[in-house]
Amino acid sequence: MKIEKKLKIIKSQLPESVVLVAVSKTKPIELILEAYKSGHRVFGENKIQEMVMKWELLPKDIEWHMIGSVQRNKVKYMAPFVSLIHGVDSLKLLIEINKQAKKNNRIINCLLQVHIAKEDTKQGFNLSELDLIFEKLNSFENILVKGLMGMATFTSNALLIDSEFKLLKSKFDLYKSNKKEFDILSMGMSGDFKNAIVNGSTMIRIGSKIFGERN
Numbered sequence: 184m185k186i187e188k189k190l191k192i193i194k195s196q197l198p199e200s201v202v203l204v205a206v207s208k209t210k211p212i213e214l215i216l217e218a219y220k221s222g223h224r225v226f227g228e229n230k231i232q233e234m235v236m237k238w239e240l241l242p243k244d245i246e247w248h249m250i251g252s253v254q255r256n257k258v259k260y261m262a263p264f265v266s267l268i269h270g271v272d273s274l275k276l277l278i279e280i281n282k283q284a285k286k287n288n289r290i291i292n293c294l295l296q297v298h299i300a301k302e303d304t305k306q307g308f309n310l311s312e313l314d315l316i317f318e319k320l321n322s323f324e325n326i327l328v329k330g331l332m333g334m335a336t337f338t339s340n341a342l343l344i345d346s347e348f349k350l351l352k353s354k355f356d357l358y359k360s361n362k363k364e365f366d367i368l369s370m371g372m373s374g375d376f377k378n379a380i381v382n383g384s385t386m387i388r389i390g391s392k393i394f395g396e397r398n
C-alpha cells in the first residue's frame with residue numbers, strides 16, 4: 184500500500200484535534216518526500232544527526248520533532264530548526280537546550296518525558312522528580328514546555344497500557360490547570376494509539392504503520 188493511502192487511513196481514525204507525527208527514523212529521504220507530497224508536514228526522528236541530515240535535504244516547511252533520548256552535546260546541531268523536543272528527561276538537558284535556544288535567538292518547544300512503563304530501559308522522569316522539575320520551568324527563558332510525553336510498556340496486556348496512559352493523563356491535567364501553555368500530551372504509537380486517544384492523547388507518534396517495519 185502507498186504511504187499516502189496509509190496516512191489517509193490513520194488520519195481518518197483520528198479526532199481532528201490529534202496531531203500525527205510521522206516517525207521517519209531509519210527511513211530514506213524518498214519515503215519522507217512521498218509523505219510530504221501527500222500533504223504531510225510533521226515528522227519525528229530519534230537521532231539528532233540523522234534528523235539534521237534530513238532537514239538539510241528536505242523542504243524547509245517540514246516540522247521536525249525529536250522524539251528520542253537527547254545527547255546534550257548534540258543539542259546545538261538541532262537548535263536552529265527543531266520544532267518540538269519530546270524526550271526531555273533531565274534538568275541538565277533543559278539547561279543545555281535553553282542555552283542553545285538563546286544562542287539561536289529562539290524559544291524551543293519541549294515536552295517532559297515521563298517514565299510510565301514497567302521497563303527500566305524507557306527514559307523519563309519518575310513522578311516525584313516531575314513535580315520538582317515543574318517548579319523550575321519558569322526559569323528557562325528560551326524554553327516553552329508545552330506538555331508531557333510518555334511511552335507505555337511494550338506488552339499485549341491492554342489493561343496495563345490503559346492504566347499507564349490514564350496515569351499520564353491525570354498528571355497532565357493536574358499541571359495543565361496551573362500552566363496554560365500545557366496543551367500537548369504526546370502518547371500513542373503504531374501498536375497502542377487507539378488506546379492513547381481514548382485516554383486523551385493530543386499527539387501520536389506513528390512509524391511502522393506508515394513507513395513499514397524497521398530493520
Ligand SMILES: *Cc1c(COP(=O)(O)O)cnc(C)c1O
Pocket residue numbers: 206208229250251334372373374388389390391392
Ligand atoms: C520509534 C518510535 C515511535 C514509533 O514507533 P512505531 O511503533 O513504529 O509506531 C514512537 N515514539 C518513539 C519515542 C519512538 O522511538
